[in-house]
Structure formats: structure tokens, C-alpha cells
Amino acid sequence: MTNSKENPLKIIHPLWLRISHWINALAMLIMITSGWRIYNASPLFHFVFPDDLTLGGWLGGALQWHFAAMWLFVLNGIFYLICNICTGRLYRMYWPLSLKSLLQDITLTLRGKLSHQELSQYNMIQKFAYSGVILLCILTVLSGLVIWKSVQFPLLRELMGGYEQARLIHFSCMSLVLFFIAIHLLMVVLVPKTLIAMIRGR
Numbered sequence: 728m729t730n731s732k733e734n735p736l737k738i739i740h741p742l743w744l745r746i747s748h749w750i751n752a753l754a755m756l757i758m759i760t761s762g763w764r765i766y767n768a769s770p771l772f773h774f775v776f777p778d779d780l781t782l783g784g785w786l787g788g789a790l791q792w793h794f795a796a797m798w799l800f801v802l803n804g805i806f807y808l809i810c811n812i813c814t815g816r817l818y819r820m821y822w823p824l825s826l827k828s829l830l831q832d833i834t835l836t837l838r839g840k841l842s843h844q845e846l847s848q849y850n851m852i853q854k855f856a857y858s859g860v861i862l863l864c865i866l867t868v869l870s871g872l873v874i875w876k877s878v879q880f881p882l883l884r885e886l887m888g889g890y891e892q893a894r895l896i897h898f899s900c901m902s903l904v905l906f907f908i909a910i911h912l913l914m915v916v917l918v919p920k921t922l923i924a925m926i927r928g929r
Contacts, residue, residue, distance in 0.1 A: 757796035764789035870897040
């Protein structure tokens with residue numbers, strides 16, 4: 728139990744963060760659904776995604792949506808990182824990382840006792856999850872560059888094990904990001920005030 732109460736007028740998420748968050752959500756939605764249509768044109772595995780869940784209508788249309796959202800995703804990501812670094816939020820919210828504290832928070836979560844009273848501070852699970860998804864997004868972009876411009880980025884292609892391996896990395900990163908989004912949405916359902924804070928700022 729905690730007796731601390733949040734100040735109702737305290738800004739939890741600044742305007743730049745909220746704008747970046749919703750732009751990122753839109754860009755990811757477009758990239759994932761158009762990416763599924765692109766995947767269907769040359770599947771890596773023995774399954775394809777239902778057409779109703781994809782965007783673009785055909786391969787050419789899906790590629791245009793994917794590239795348009797890619798620029799939005801990358802530019803917005805750069806803006807997000809710069810603002811986080813310049814305001815000190817990156818260090819304040821994401822550091823320090825502790826495996827011991829992570830295990831403690833996981834235990835509290837499994838027992839239903841992890842507190843969500845203070846939204847302006849990340850617990851250790853959030854710190855690891857958000858740090859991890861940032862790295863996943865960077866790896867998704869780099870592997871996407873290899874798929875898009877394989878000849879122009881030979882060193883990057885070789886570092887990823889070749890073109891086909893880059894496709895596998897790209898798909899795997901997308902799948903992990905999608906898993907993160909699913910957990911993220913589940914937490915919004917369980918703790919609705921997190922959505923309100925991301926809309927209103929407090």
C-alpha cells in the first residue's frame with residue numbers, strides 16, 4: 728500500500744511526447760498491415776495473413792503505403808529520441824536498469840501487487856520493455872534498409888547474414904513489436920488512466 732497521491736494538475740506526459748506517441752501508433756499500424764500484404768507476396772513461412780487484415784490491395788499499393796509510413800516512423804523516431812535526450816527524460820525514465828529489480832517487479836505482477844499509482848515513473852518491467860522495443864524498432868529499420876536497398880548497403884547486408892536473413896530479422900522484430908503492442912493494450916485495459924494521461928497529459 729502507498730499513501731502517495733498524484734497531483735491532478737501535474738503534467739505526466741509533455742505535449743511533444745503525446746504527439747510523438749500517436750504519430751508512432753499511426754505509422755506502426757500502417758507499416759504492420761501493409762507489411763503483411765508485402766509478406767503475402769513472398770511468404771517466409773507456410774502461412775499468409777488474411778487479406779482483410781492487410782493494407783494496400785496489392786503488392787505495389789502495399790509498398791507505397793509501407794514506404795510512406797516508414798519515413799513518418801523514422802522521422803518521428805528521431806524526433807522522439809532527440810526530445811528525450813535533450814530534456815533528460817531518457818535518463819530519468821529509462822535508467823538505471825536492474826535485473827534484480829526486474830525479477831522483483833515480475834514477481835509482484837504475477838501476484839497482482841505491482842503498484843500503478845505513480846504514472847510519471849516507470850517500474851523496472853516498463854524500463855526494460857520500453858528500452859527493448861526502442862532497440863527492436865531500430866533493428867527493424869536497419870533490416871528494412873537491407874530488404875529495400877540490398878545493393879546499396881552491402882556491409883549492413885553482410886552483418887545481418889544476407890538478404891534472406893535480413894527478411895527473417897525484419898519479420899521477427901515486427902512480431903516482437905506486435906507482442907509488445909498487445910501487452911501494452913492489455914495494460915491500458917487494466918489501468919485505463921494510462922490512456923487518459925497519454926491524451927490529456929495528466
